[in-house]
Amino acid sequence: MSNDPFELYDEPEFEPAPAAPSAPPPWLNGLNPEQAAAVTTTEGPLLVLSGAGTGKTRVLTTRLAYILHQGLARPWEVLAVTFTNRAAKEMRERLGAMIGPVSEQVWLGTFHALGLKMLRRHCDLVGLRSGFSILDTDDQNRVLKGLMELAHIDTKKSPPNLVMAVIQKWKDRGWTPDAVPPHEVGDIADGKALVLYAAYQKRLIEVNACDFGDLLLHVLAIFQAEPGILEEYQRRFRYILVDEYQDTNVSQYLWLRLLARQHRNICCVGDDDQSIYSWRGAEVGNILRFEHDFPGANIVRLERNYRSTPAILGAASGLIRHNATRLGKDLRAAGALADEAGDKVTIHGVWDGEAEARWVLDTAESLQRKGERLSNMAILVRAGFQTREFEERLITTGTPYRMIGGLRFYERAEIRDAIAYLRLLSQPDDDLAFERIINLPKRGLGDASLQVLHLASRAQGMSLLNAARSVLDTDELKPRARNSLRTFVEDIDRWATLRTTMAPSELLATVLDESGYLAMWKADKAPEAPGRVENLQELVSALEDYTDVQEFLEHIALVMENESRAGVEDAITLMTLHAAKGLEFDHVFLPGWEEQVFPHRRALEGGTGALEEERRLAYVGLTRARRRAFITYAGSRRVFNQWQSNPKSRFVDEIPAEFKEEDGEMGLTAGSRGFSESYSTWSGGWAGSGAKDTGWERRKQQEKASMNWQVAKREPSKSGFVTGDRVFHQKFGYGAVTAVEADKLQITFDKAGQKKVMAGFVKRADEV
DNA sequence: TATTTTGGTCTTTTT
DNA sequence: GACCAAAATA
Numbered sequence: 001m002s003n004d005p006f007e008l009y010d011e012p013e014f015e016p017a018p019a020a021p022s023a024p025p026p027w028l029n030g031l032n033p034e035q036a037a038a039v040t041t042t043e044g045p046l047l048v049l050s051g052a053g054t055g056k057t058r059v060l061t062t063r064l065a066y067i068l069h070q071g072l073a074r075p076w077e078v079l080a081v082t083f084t085n086r087a088a089k090e091m092r093e094r095l096g097a098m099i100g101p102v103s104e105q106v107w108l109g110t111f112h113a114l115g116l117k118m119l120r121r122h123c124d125l126v127g128l129r130s131g132f133s134i135l136d137t138d139d140q141n142r143v144l145k146g147l148m149e150l151a152h153i154d155t156k157k158s159p160p161n162l163v164m165a166v167i168q169k170w171k172d173r174g175w176t177p178d179a180v181p182p183h184e185v186g187d188i189a190d191g192k193a194l195v196l197y198a199a200y201q202k203r204l205i206e207v208n209a210c211d212f213g214d215l216l217l218h219v220l221a222i223f224q225a226e227p228g229i230l231e232e233y234q235r236r237f238r239y240i241l242v243d244e245y246q247d248t249n250v251s252q253y254l255w256l257r258l259l260a261r262q263h264r265n266i267c268c269v270g271d272d273d274q275s276i277y278s279w280r281g282a283e284v285g286n287i288l289r290f291e292h293d294f295p296g297a298n299i300v301r302l303e304r305n306y307r308s309t310p311a312i313l314g315a316a317s318g319l320i321r322h323n324a325t326r327l328g329k330d331l332r333a334a335g336a337l338a339d340e341a342g343d344k345v346t347i348h349g350v351w352d353g354e355a356e357a358r359w360v361l362d363t364a365e366s367l368q369r370k371g372e373r374l375s376n377m378a379i380l381v382r383a384g385f386q387t388r389e390f391e392e393r394l395i396t397t398g399t400p401y402r403m404i405g406g407l408r409f410y411e412r413a414e415i416r417d418a419i420a421y422l423r424l425l426s427q428p429d430d431d432l433a434f435e436r437i438i439n440l441p442k443r444g445l446g447d448a449s450l451q452v453l454h455l456a457s458r459a460q461g462m463s464l465l466n467a468a469r470s471v472l473d474t475d476e477l478k479p480r481a482r483n484s485l486r487t488f489v490e491d492i493d494r495w496a497t498l499r500t501t502m503a504p505s506e507l508l509a510t511v512l513d514e515s516g517y518l519a520m521w522k523a524d525k526a527p528e529a530p531g532r533v534e535n536l537q538e539l540v541s542a543l544e545d546y547t548d549v550q551e552f553l554e555h556i557a558l559v560m561e562n563e564s565r566a567g568v569e570d571a572i573t574l575m576t577l578h579a580a581k582g583l584e585f586d587h588v589f590l591p592g593w594e595e596q597v598f599p600h601r602r603a604l605e606g607g608t609g610a611l612e613e614e615r616r617l618a619y620v621g622l623t624r625a626r627r628r629a630f631i632t633y634a635g636s637r638r639v640f641n642q643w644q645s646n647p648k649s650r651f652v653d654e655i656p657a658e659f660k661e662e663d664g665e666m667g668l669t670a671g672s673r674g675f676s677e678s679y680s681t682w683s684g685g686w687a688g689s690g691a692k693d694t695g696w697e698r699r700k701q702q703e704k705a706s707m708n709w710q711v712a713k714r715e716p717s718k719s720g721f722v723t724g725d726r727v728f729h730q731k732f733g734y735g736a737v738t739a740v741e742a743d744k745l746q747i748t749f750d751k752a753g754q755k756k757v758m759a760g761f762v763k764r765a766d767e768v
Numbered sequence: 769t770a771t772t773t774t775g776g777t778c779t780t781t782t783t
Numbered sequence: 784g785a786c787c788a789a790a791a792t793a
Binding site: 083084085110111112113137159212213215276277279280382383384385405442444446447448558559576577578579600601602603617639640 | 769770777778779780781782783
């Protein structure tokens with residue numbers, strides 16, 4: 001095995017690798033001609049336009065393995081970039097399966113993880129000291145808010161998170177504060193956004209921290225300032241692979257372009273139809289411009305879809321054809337499912353969000369009874385808030401599920417507090433961490449004390465922790481506060497010493513115990529307190545896998561792995577459409593296809609570009625399905641505490657008729673138009689209305705029956721309201737009935753406005 | 769100072 | 784209905 005092509009050398013000193021005379025490796029078998037071309041066209045720039053389900057990941061990993069196997073480069077001379085940790089992990093695993101442990105030497109990871117890897121080596125060049133913290137969104141907003149208050153900018157009028165969004169956007173475009181074009185500075189924050197940006201960057205350096213955008217921005221600055229360093233990387237990376245290229249933003253693009261300049265062996269895989277991150281600064285333009293930026297680029301199109309039935313593909317293709325700006329690409333069914341036509345996409349209307357959840361889960365259950373596994377099903381929603389109704393229903397029906405996204409373990413308050421303790425121990429300059437925990441648990445060090453510390457820190461140009469030390473020798477604080485602060489500082493110092501000798505998990509356990517933080521939650525009688533204690537214990541055990549606190553901190557900052565309910569068993573998946581990209585399921589439920597919800601209101605305000613992105617999102621949703629897709633829309637829906645009635649999504653109509661099946665059932669469409677009118681509007685718009693017997697009547701009866709049953713349970717046999725009755729509702733208060741439909745009432749409430757309410761939920765005003 | 773109460777805003781989508 | 788910030792209260 002001395003001729004092992006993967007033999008490692010520590011130094012990147014290399015002579016051109018010998019061409020491998022060996023037989024073609026086994027994993028090349030089974031690739032179709034386009035895929036094979038994408039794998040073996042190793043030299044020069046290559047753009048792979050890869051539609052949904054065309055084997056993109058397989059091509060990427062095989063290409064990587066091929067390059068290494070052919071001896072074209074050694075593992076650490078290959079850079080493979082993904083967007084999500086999940087994609088990186090998957091690629092790492094599949095690569096490992098093909099070529100073994102040597103795959104670990106490849107520079108493979110998300111843009112941010114790789115940026116961090118580079119930044120860590122040269123951080124002093126941008127003013128950061130080793131061990132710098134990486135801030136999350138919450139920390140970012142906190143810093144900015146502080147700066148805005150200092151500059152006397154009204155944080156009510158210009159919410160920090162909006163200002164932050166502007167700054168973020170500039171960062172995505174690769175602009176440092178001095179590079180932001182003047183005309184880009186809007187009037188947000190009294191036109192001081194740019195000043196704030198500069199102050200923000202300065203502040204981050206002071207507290208030895210950076211944010212996500214900086215992971216790339218700083219590296220770009222280093223490349224610019226130190227051409228030698230850039231050259232080193234340029235020489236090193238003989239091959240570069242980029243996943244989800246359509247989602248790159250400008251700074252990522254610049255980073256790639258700089259790195260690829262020398263060898264020009266850059267392979268980007270992407271699908272313009274799946275570009276759904278423009279709000280995060282992604283530029284579809286990057287993919288459209290590829291040939292221009294890399295002259296002589298080869299282009300390979302992957303259009304054979306191995307995932308879905310022709311019906312699903314027909315629906316998805318028909319939908320996406322409504323977008324004007326596309327590179328143009330048509331998916332053909334080619335997999336095992338290509339020969340069966342497949343079931344049409346089911347379109348189903350319901351009364352409201354609750355009925356929607358009920359219908360979806362009933363359908364899932366009946367599929368399950370036919371032998372389908374829950375793990376082959378997914379509910380994909382447009383926005384996070386939609387998950388609530390489904391979660392409630394999942395819990396009441398006892399259906400096992402896992403939720404991706406949603407509340408993340410590491411974003412919970414108690415976890416962030418605990419982490420702040422660790423951060424302060426390993427990073428004494430971390431004022432954010434200091435501020436977070438100074439009075440947690442209560443130490444009698446509130447705003448007043450903190451104010452003193454801030455003054456001292458600013459006056460002497462030192463961190464809050466050091467300012468605290470200096471203040472101890474003065475009488476700026478009242479004796480009680482001073483003693484309390486002394487204890488705190490001494491504790492911190494003691495724990496910081498322990499850090500060098502103790503295992504991380506043990507250290508955290510000690511800190512949580514001795515600080516009284518854990519005791520604080522144990523004593524708390526709030527219903528969620530026991531859960532928090534549990535979470536903290538979980539965090540302690542999570543730390544057992546680490547030998548170094550710093551490493552752990554970086555891991556959670558970047559990976560932020562979601563805790564999916566540790567159910568190994570069969571469970572249905574619930575997540576947003578964005579989170580679903582790259583996944584596939586036999587059966588996919590797509591709820592909430594109503595105007596204003598999907599397409600989202602903000603997108604509708606944002607012009608055609610935004611609308612097209614919504615359509616791509618719909619396309620992504622449909623193409624997740626291997627066999628069946630179920631689209632639902634609700635007659636009305638509660639958004640914030642407000643009832644909304646929206647017509648069904650235009651995207652439903654854009655799906656070609658031959659690939660969809662609208663089953664017509666629909667509760668009532670309430671709204672300003674009133675019941676009867678919208679009712680007729682709806683049946684009038686019923687395509688192919690010869691089929692009044694399609695079970696609609698029957699199902700309508702069922703729906704009514706189930707509702708009656710609910711009413712009966714809450715409020716025995718009471719209906720008989722008429723238009724004009726004064727009523728009282730537990731939540732909405734007093735109002736007048738404006739329409740009646742069986743046991744459903746439309747009521748105009750004095751305060752809450754017009755709502756649709758079941759009769760069982762209201763009482764006559766005079767009976768209250 | 770700490771705790772409770774109220775009132776106002778909010779929700780796209782994520783590394 | 785949830786979360787945060789300011790106001791009211793102990």
